[in-house]
Every structure is written in structure tokens, then in C-alpha cells.
Amino acid sequence: MNWIHLVSILGAAFAISIGAIAPALAQGRAVAAAMDAIARQPEAASTVSRTLFVGLAMIETMAIYCLVIALLLLFANPFA
């Protein structure tokens, strides 16, 4: 356990935390906008919810990127 391992673990935790906060905010905004749209136009609910799912998956991909980075730091650290 040298300092590179320590920094890697801290970096991984930091990446995951940032990658959880920002997509959470983004998904909240997206869901709120979708609810608003459905309330305005209930007949477009199916289209809106389909687009919402795809959009949520796209946003979630950002968190996944952070997870990939964290896993790279933990399991495939090029400097360790």
C-alpha cells in the first residue's frame, strides 16, 4: 500500500461521487420536465415517456463513464 494506491482509491471514490451527483441532478431535471410535458399534454404521454427513458439512459451513461474510470483506477491502474 504505497501512496499511489491511496491516491487511486481516493480518486475512484471522488469520481464516483461526482458521477453520482451530476447525473442525479440532470435526471431530476429531465423527469421534472417530462412530468410537466405529460401534465400539459396527457395524450403525448407515451412519446414523452419513451424519449424520457432514452434520455435517462444517456444521462446515466455519464455516471457509467465515471464508474469505468473508477474501475480503471482500481483494477487497471497503469502506474500501480
Next chain:
Amino acid sequence: MHINWWTLALQTINVLVLVWLLSRFLYTPVLAAIAARQAAADKLLADAEAARVAATAQEATLKARTDAFAADAERRRAEVQAGADADRARLLDQAKQEVADLHKEAESAAGEERKKAQATLEVDAATLAGQMAAKLLDRLPGDITTEAMFRALVDRLATLLKEERDRLATGSLQVITPGTLSDQDRARFGFALAAALPGLTAPVFAVDPELIAGFELRTPQMVLRNSWRADLDDLLHALREDAHARTG
């Protein structure tokens, strides 16, 4: 981390092969089936449309035929109606004619009957009058009436035209009396007649009780009636004329 390049190449080839395989075994047949169904549906629709058009045409034909039938039926009905009307009119006329004929016939028969009855009545009346006259005459002596009637005959002869007298005289004259005359009377009357009718040949005397009283001179050409029977006939005739004039 390391990328296994062999795996990358194998996976690329794998997916490309899978694209070809699915294209060969899934998409082509399914798309062909969809296209076949589409073609079948199109054909079905076209067939249905053609059938509909044909049905419409057939319906139009049938309707035209029905119309023609209806028109024909109407025409025939009109014809029959006209024929029936004509027949009825003809029958009516005929019946009227027959009724009129019957009426006329009945009328004429009735007239005939009446005439016959009249004639019978007249004959009866004449007979009755004759019999009454005969009865009345029986109360007088025969000579008186014979004389009187002979004088009347001579007066008649005097009033005749000369041609008529000549015709009486030249024909084979027959003198008819109701009763048989004595020879004396015959001679007397013969002379008197000869005096009245110059050129008279000997007359022939005959008997006819119908005369009741009086004389009648008969030749083949003419008859000179001078008897009660003739008078009665004249009277009856005059009465009948009167009756006709009154009723007519």
C-alpha cells in the same frame, strides 16, 4: 488494461457473419412473406373492386331489364285496359242495343197483341153487332128492309160514274142477298138493276147470311157493297179511327 486484438478481430468477423446469416435466414424470408401478403392483399382488393364493378354493372343491367319489364307490363296493362274498355263499351252498346231491340220487340209484340186483341174485339163486336142487327131485323118484315135497301142500292148506282156502271154492267154480275129471294122478287130486282145499269146481262143471284140485310153487287173487277154488314163495318171502322185519333 489490455485490449485483446485477436478477440476484437474475431468479434468483428463474428458480427459481420451474423449480419449475413440473419439477412439470409431472417430478413429476406420475412420481408418476402410480407411482400407476398401485401401483393395478395392488393390482388384481393383489386379482385374485390373488379367484382364490385361487375356487380354494379350487373345490377344496372338487371335494373334496366326490370324497368323494361315494368314498362312492358304497364304498356300491356294499358292495352288490356283499353281493350277491356272497348269491350265493355261494345258489350254495353250491344246490351243497350239488345235491350232496345227487346224493348222494341216487346213493344211491337205488345202492339201486335193489342192489335190482335183489338181485331178479335172488333171481330167479336162485328159479330155481336151483326147478331144484334139480325135480332133487330127479325122484328121487321123482310120485305120492308129489302125494298128499302134495294132503293138505296139504286140510289148508289145513280151516284156512280158511268165507267163504274159500265164495268158493273159488262162483268158477270153477282147479286148477293142475305136470304133466298123468291123468283118474283128476283125478276123484279133484275129489271130494276137493268134499268139502272144499261147493258146488264142477266145477273146471278147468290145467298150470304153475313150481309144481314141489303144487297151486294160483285163482279170480278169490283164490289159494290150495300148492306148492313157494310154499314156496320164502316161504323166500326169509324169508331176505331176515332179511338186511334183520341189515343194517338
Next chain:
Amino acid sequence: MKIASPLITHTLFTLGPVPITTPVVTTWAIMAVLTLGAWAATRRLALRPSRLQAGLEVIVDMISGQIRETMDAPPAPYLPLIGTLFIFVLVANWSSLIPGVEPPTAALETDAALALIVFGATIFFGVRAVGPGHYLLTFAQPSLFMVPLNVVELFTRSFSLTVRLFGNVMSGVFMIGIVLSLAGLLVPIPLMALELLTGAVQAYIFGALAMVFIGSAIGEASQREAKT
């Protein structure tokens, strides 16, 4: 507790100089199942469809409709590629349901291969639509300064396509592995259900993005063609 790295692919055996890894074998199995299933299902296609044929036709028709809507082009030339990408990614993601099978899309090489195919197909269809010269000119749209950006975008979007699919599937497998090692019997089931949903959505997103990339290539080309 030692957690195995999810980033390592295991070599099962070597075929001469070629190492055959687990994802390759799983992919072969999936290919065999899909091909045999398609062959068996389409062996007897009738005008009056059976239930199976009706389902197949609905799937193919749905993909065709999506292609027509997204790319604004007749779907026939793109249907095999897009449809196969969607079906393969979906089946690969859901193959994690079978115990002991790790989905091939959880390996970076498979996702990179798929993205490489999309990359090649984009260039292929773009060139086929307008010819190579015109296709190169589309990188200079709307101005010459956009050429580096457009070229970089061509690669980055393939890379993001790879990492998106890889991250999603791999993280799901990794998470289920961790939970399985912690709790055991029934606890991973909600996570597996979520993984099914994610797998379907990722398959749809992968196909949709492939459609968008190819569609933009032939769309720009056809717009340019209409302009000249």
C-alpha cells in the same frame, strides 16, 4: 475479500496462435442459436401467418418503421445491419440471465467491434450515397474550420458508443457479482430485473445511434446533392 477485475477477459484455449476468449465462444453460441432459430422460424412461412410468423413480422416491421422514421430513407438496405445490431446486442445483454454465462457485450473487445462496424458502415453508406469525393466534402460543412472537429467527432462518437455499451453491461455484471458475493440467494433479483431493462434500453440506444450516424452521413450527402 478479493474482487475479480471486470476488465480482464479470460482465454479459454488457443487455436494455433489465436487465443479464443470467453466472449468469442459466447458469441458463437448466440450466433448459432439466432441462426438456427431464424432458420426454423422462417422455414415454413405462409400467407396466413402463424403466431410465430406474426411475431417475427411485427419485429421486422417495427425495425423497418424505426429506420424509416429516423433515417428518412427506404429501410431495405439498412435493415440487415441495424436489425442485427439491435437483436444481437439485446440477446447478448440478456444472456446474463443464463447462470455462468457472462454477456459478450461486457467485454470491451465486443463493443469495440460493434462500434467499428458502425464506423465502417457510416463511411460505406455515406460513400455509396454520393461517392467518395462528395463524402469527404461533407466534413467541410458548414465551413472549412469544422474539418478537425468533424473528424474528431467521427472517432469520439464511436468511442463513446463503445464505452456506453461496455460500461452499462459491465457495471451491471460487476454489481450483480458483488451483491451475489455479499448476500447470496434472492437479493440480486431486483438488480437483475433492472439489468434486463438496461440491456433492452442500451440495445435500442445502440441501434438508434447507429441509425442516426448512418442517417446523418447519407442525409448530409443527399442535402449536398440537392444543393448542387
